[in-house]
Amino acid sequence: MSDAQNPLEVLGLEQLRRRRSMKWRTFGDDVLPLWVAEMDTPLAAPVAEALQEMIELGDTGYPHTGPYVEAFLQFAQQRWGWAPRSSQVRPVRDVMTGVAEALKLVGELWDTVIVSSPVYPPFFTYPVSAGRRVVEAPLGPDGRLDFDMLEESFNLRTTGGQATYLLSNPHNPTGAVHTKQELQRLAQLAADYGVRVVADEIHAPLVYSEATFTPYLSVDPHGYSVMSASKAWNLAGLKAGLLIAGSEAASELADLAPEASLGASHAGVVAQTAAYAQGQDWLDAVIAGLEENRSLLMRLLSESAPEVTVTVPESTYLAWLDFSAYGFDDEPEGGTESPLQGPAKHLLTEAGVALSPGHAFGTGGQRHARLNFATNRAVLTEAVQRLGAALSR
Numbered sequence: 323m324s325d326a327q328n329p330l331e332v333l334g335l336e337q338l339r340r341r342r343s344m345k346w347r348t349f350g351d352d353v354l355p356l357w358v359a360e361m362d363t364p365l366a367a368p369v370a371e372a373l374q375e376m377i378e379l380g381d382t383g384y385p386h387t388g389p390y391v392e393a394f395l396q397f398a399q400q401r402w403g404w405a406p407r408s409s410q411v412r413p414v415r416d417v418m419t420g421v422a423e424a425l426k427l428v429g430e431l432w433d434t435v436i437v438s439s440p441v442y443p444p445f446f447t448y449p450v451s452a453g454r455r456v457v458e459a460p461l462g463p464d465g466r467l468d469f470d471m472l473e474e475s476f477n478l479r480t481t482g483g484q485a486t487y488l489l490s491n492p493h494n495p496t497g498a499v500h501t502k503q504e505l506q507r508l509a510q511l512a513a514d515y516g517v518r519v520v521a522d523e524i525h526a527p528l529v530y531s532e533a534t535f536t537p538y539l540s541v542d543p544h545g546y547s548v549m550s551a552s553k554a555w556n557l558a559g560l561k562a563g564l565l566i567a568g569s570e571a572a573s574e575l576a577d578l579a580p581e582a583s584l585g586a587s588h589a590g591v592v593a594q595t596a597a598y599a600q601g602q603d604w605l606d607a608v609i610a611g612l613e614e615n616r617s618l619l620m621r622l623l624s625e626s627a628p629e630v631t632v633t634v635p636e637s638t639y640l641a642w643l644d645f646s647a648y649g650f651d652d653e654p655e656g657g658t659e660s661p662l663q664g665p666a667k668h669l670l671t672e673a674g675v676a677l678s679p680g681h682a683f684g685t686g687g688q689r690h691a692r693l694n695f696a697t698n699r700a701v702l703t704e705a706v707q708r709l710g711a712a713l714s715r
Contacts (some may be wrong), residue, residue, distance in 0.1 A: 329363040329604065330611040331698050338362055338701075341558065342651045349590055350678050353362030354705040357666075357676045359494075361556040361639065361696035363608065369555060369593050376592050385562075385588040387413040393550070393598035394564055400602070401527065404537045412565045415526045415673060418444050420548035422452040422564040423582045425486055427574050428518040428546065429454070434485040436475050439468060440642070442494040442522070446684060449488065460685045465496045465633050465642075471510065476515040487512060488519040491538055492529065494644045495683055495692040497635020499533035502541065509542035519545040524563075525638045527554035527605055530613055532637035543570040551594040553638075554605055562590030598613035604631025612639050615695045622703060626710025639696035643677070646689045647714055666691045673712035675705045 325331040336481050339351060345360040365373070373522035376382070382572040391411050398404045414420035425435060435449040439458045449456050459475035462468035466670060472487075479485040489508070492499045500508075529535045539547050563586065567575050597605075616634070619641060623630050629647035645665040662670060666679035669691070680690030695702055 324623070327607055328611040328614070329366075329608050330361070330615065332364050333362055333698065335698075335701055339402045342385040344386075347669070352675050353597055353670065353674045354701055354704055354708065355676045356697065356702075357678045357692070359553060359638075359640065359694060359696075360558060360594075361372050362698060362701070363556055363696070365593075366555055366597060366601045366604035368596045368604070369557070372592050372596035373589065376589065381588075381592075382587060383408075385413070385586055385591040387583075387586060388590055389594045390586075390591045390598075391564070393595045394551075397598040397602070398537070399675040402535060402540075404539055406539065406566055406569070407559040407572075410567045410569065410575075411569075412575055412583050414548070414563045414582055414705045415587075416499065416552070416561050416563045416587065417550050418448045419550045419582070419585060420563050421488065421520055421522055422448045424450055424520040424546040424548065424565060425452050425454055425488075425579060426579070427577055428520065428571075429484055429486050429510075433483065434479040436472075436479060436485055436487045436517070437684070438472070438490070440495060440680065440690065441490050441683055443682040443684075444578050445488055445490070445522075453690075454486070456547055457687050461496070462494075465493075466498050467500065467508065469507060472508070473511055473515075476511060477519050480515050480517060480623040481679035484517075485517050485520045487517050488501060489519055489538060491521045491523050492524075492525045492535070494638060496524060496633045496641050497638045497640060498633075498640070499529055499535060502536040503539045505536055505538055508536075509545070512542065513544070515667070521545060521547045523549050524553050527551070528609060528612070528637075528639065530616070539566060539568045543568040545655045546571060551597040552590075553651070554608070555594070555601055557590065557593050557597065560587060560590035561675075562586040562594050584651065605705045612696060614657065615639070615697075615699065616641075618699060618702060619693070619695050622706035626706050627713050630713070639694060642680075642697055643691050643693055644689065645691065645713075648689075650689050654702075662687055664691070667669045669712055672715070673708040675708050675712075 680687035
């Protein structure tokens with residue numbers, strides 16, 4: 323793929339530093355930010371055109387979500403061969419808000435929410451905000467679901483009560499794409515113990531050629547999924563998402579709080595409708611560029627920091643790096659509530675490279691950090707070379 327076709331090679335560092343998003347404004351101009359999940363791409367042309375027309379028309383009123391739902395349903399059918407009904411879908415503000423609303427639908431206050439760590443840090447905070455308590459059933463040594471651990475946790479947490487399992491599919495931060503067989507086993511285990519499953523599937527469109535995405539609801543009609551175009555088309559700042567109930571759970575949507583379906587922004591709905599309806603060519607080009615960057619990252623790490631081990635992601639644009647060989651202590655000065663610990667703290671200070679600190683992802687995150695490789699090759703190359711130089715000192 324030529325650079326002209328690769329959305330990751332359009333914007334240079336000087337242009338990226340003009341951005342005002344969290345990724346580029348949290349740290350100084352000397353830092354290369356490879357942390358929060360934003361991509362360094364321009365907008366897909368259909369999305370940009372839809373937003374431009376909205377601005378030209380002064381079309382900044384309340385969202386009309388019918389076309390958004392229909393565009394998603396068509397995308398799901400074309401991309402994954404999955405065909406939920408429109409009656410199973412409700413718009414929500416964003417994915418984690420949708421997760422919190424789903425947790426309210428399937429359980430009661432102070433219920434247990436089980437998560438497989440290391441996992442996306444809001445999995446620990448949003449359930450608590452919804453009045454739940456979170457416990458961990460860590461991934462196995464291979465970075466995939468540990469079914470013995472899950473069964474033990476499901477059994478323990480449903481004795482005298484009920485529990486929900488919050489699934490990351492594909493998994494963030496490891497990039498594992500759960501197979502259909504794994505998801506079927508999870509669904510059976512959940513049925514055996516009366517556990518409801520809520521799946522965060524925000525990275526579903528970003529799956530690489532060696533893996534196949536299976537929508538969780540295609541194997542569990544009693545579950546919930548929350549999806550959005552925000553990660554795949556870089557639209558996180560334009561709020562919109564979709565809460566989808568399994569076919570046997572759709573009647574529960576009648577209990578969804580009325581305000582829950584009113585949180586999506588008009589701009590988010592317009593942008594995501596265009597992405598789902600007309601943005602598949604751009605998405606395919608981004609995935610091709612990310613696969614090239616994934617290969618580049620592996621080569622750069624082997625050259626510059628060979629003792630760093632990496633979980634090769636099957637999806638997302640996030641790499642889970644293990645710095646255990648370097649003996650980092652994850653205990654920060656000033657206590658465990660510091661946002662930076664271990665290798666992320668060291669590399670920010672010594673290399674001017676910002677990564678997401680591993681401890682925030684829960685058990686298994688110590689001495690790890692998450693690297694976002696959705697940038698241009700020049701930035702990625704310099705960042706890994708800086709990282710390697712800092713680790714060798």
